[in-house]
Amino acid sequence: MSVLAHVFEAAGIATVALGSIRRQIESTAPPRGLWCDFPLGRPLGRPGDAEFQHRVLDAAFGLLDADGPVLAEFDESIPDDGADTLACPLPPRHDPDAHPAVDEARGLRAAYDRGVAATGGRFGAGRVVAADDIPAAIEAFVRIAEGTPWKEAGIPGQPMRVSHDIRSYYETAALALVDHTPAAWASTRWFLDQTEGGRVMLAARRTMQDQGAPQPMWFYLTPGDR
Amino acid sequence: MADSDIKALTEALPGEDFETTAFTTPPPLAEATVAIVTTASLHHPDQDDFAVSDTGFRVLDDARRDYVTGHWSPNFDGSGFAADMNVVFPAHRLDELEERGVIGRVADRHLAYAGNQFDLSGVRLDSGPAGARLMRDDGVDVVLLTPV
Numbered sequence: 186m187s188v189l190a191h192v193f194e195a196a197g198i199a200t201v202a203l204g205s206i207r208r209q210i211e212s213t214a215p216p217r218g219l220w221c222d223f224p225l226g227r228p229l230g231r232p233g234d235a236e237f238q239h240r241v242l243d244a245a246f247g248l249l250d251a252d253g254p255v256l257a258e259f260d261e262s263i264p265d266d267g268a269d270t271l272a273c274p275l276p277p278r279h280d281p282d283a284h285p286a287v288d289e290a291r292g293l294r295a296a297y298d299r300g301v302a303a304t305g306g307r308f309g310a311g312r313v314v315a316a317d318d319i320p321a322a323i324e325a326f327v328r329i330a331e332g333t334p335w336k337e338a339g340i341p342g343q344p345m346r347v348s349h350d351i352r353s354y355y356e357t358a359a360l361a362l363v364d365h366t367p368a369a370w371a372s373t374r375w376f377l378d379q380t381e382g383g384r385v386m387l388a389a390r391r392t393m394q395d396q397g398a399p400q401p402m403w404f405y406l407t408p409g410d411r
Numbered sequence: 412m413a414d415s416d417i418k419a420l421t422e423a424l425p426g427e428d429f430e431t432t433a434f435t436t437p438p439p440l441a442e443a444t445v446a447i448v449t450t451a452s453l454h455h456p457d458q459d460d461f462a463v464s465d466t467g468f469r470v471l472d473d474a475r476r477d478y479v480t481g482h483w484s485p486n487f488d489g490s491g492f493a494a495d496m497n498v499v500f501p502a503h504r505l506d507e508l509e510e511r512g513v514i515g516r517v518a519d520r521h522l523a524y525a526g527n528q529f530d531l532s533g534v535r536l537d538s539g540p541a542g543a544r545l546m547r548d549d550g551v552d553v554v555l556l557t558p559v
Contacts, residue, residue: 226559407485
């Protein structure tokens with residue numbers, strides 16, 4: 186993003202860059218940068234909190250008064266200690282013949298549709314795998330987790346993209362099943378740690394790594410530290 | 412899994428070096444036209460999605476608020492943007508600043524790039540300058556850059 190700041194300033198447009206990663210905004214040195222110690226994905230801090238967002242914007246636009254390059258720090262942090270997991274109900278077992286993750290995904294479909302309607306589909310699910318096909322996509326990763334070579338498992342697209350749609354499907358459904366906006370990463374932790382679908386994705390990721398799949402094929406199936 | 416763990420994976424990635432830092436002095440904010448340029452890979456649903464190594468940009472119509480994310484990285488929280496787009500793309504907040512007279516006006520168009528790029532030469536040499544020209548032609552004085 187700082188590249189754009191440099192390019193736009195050179196074209197005669199003043200810029201203010203928000204940054205969530207301190208070392209990154211320090212090393213790339215945009216002409217005017219505001220480091221905000223907020224979780225990744227929330228550069229203005231708090232969803233649904235217009236007053237807080239305006240405080241961030243006031244601090245950012247305040248840098249336009251500087252008479253030379255400036256890097257400032259916003260005066261409030263929003264820490265994430267990795268412990269906050271969304272408490273979200275899961276569908277009861279319905280089809281005993283289906284893999285638990287497949288059964289679960291089918292059971293979340295109505296919630297997913299409500300989530301799309303409530304959020305305008307902003308999460309970006311359904312980009313390569315339509316909602317109807319999410320259970321089948323999960324079945325492909327089940328096969329990998331059970332030992333099928335990843336290239337023969339029938340993943341319906343590039344693994345990273347399919348994984349993105351599975352996670353987005355679950356997290357969109359979760360937003361419809363709770364009555365509040367989750368803390369940052371809380372719905373992701375719910376997906377990875379509480380759902381059958383998340384367990385399948387983590388297992389498939391480990392198996393693909395063990396199978397010698399190229400690093401980008403398995404690494405980007407989940408957040409990098411998992 | 413904590414946010415700091417994810418940041419630790421990405422904070423040491425090398426950035427582009429610029430020998431000099433360009434610096435433009437804007438007009439007073441109350442007279443300025445302000446646009447948002449985000450690297451959150453946003454697009455309208457009827458526009459092309461972003462490819463994994465897409466160094467291009469999408470033009471976002473300020474009058475439409477049907478932005479969706481086209482980011483492929485798993486390394487950010489998506490629930491905040493899903494719940495409130497302003498936490499990434501503060502279009503409503505800029506409207507309020509315009510109404511209060513804090514900024515001159517909100518630009519008619521904004522831009523979105525994909526921030527998860529390892530080879531930034533295309534952005535630096537091609538799509539970045541092209542986006543800047545478009546903004547300049549729209550009379551934009553100030554750009555707020557937001558990541559995801």
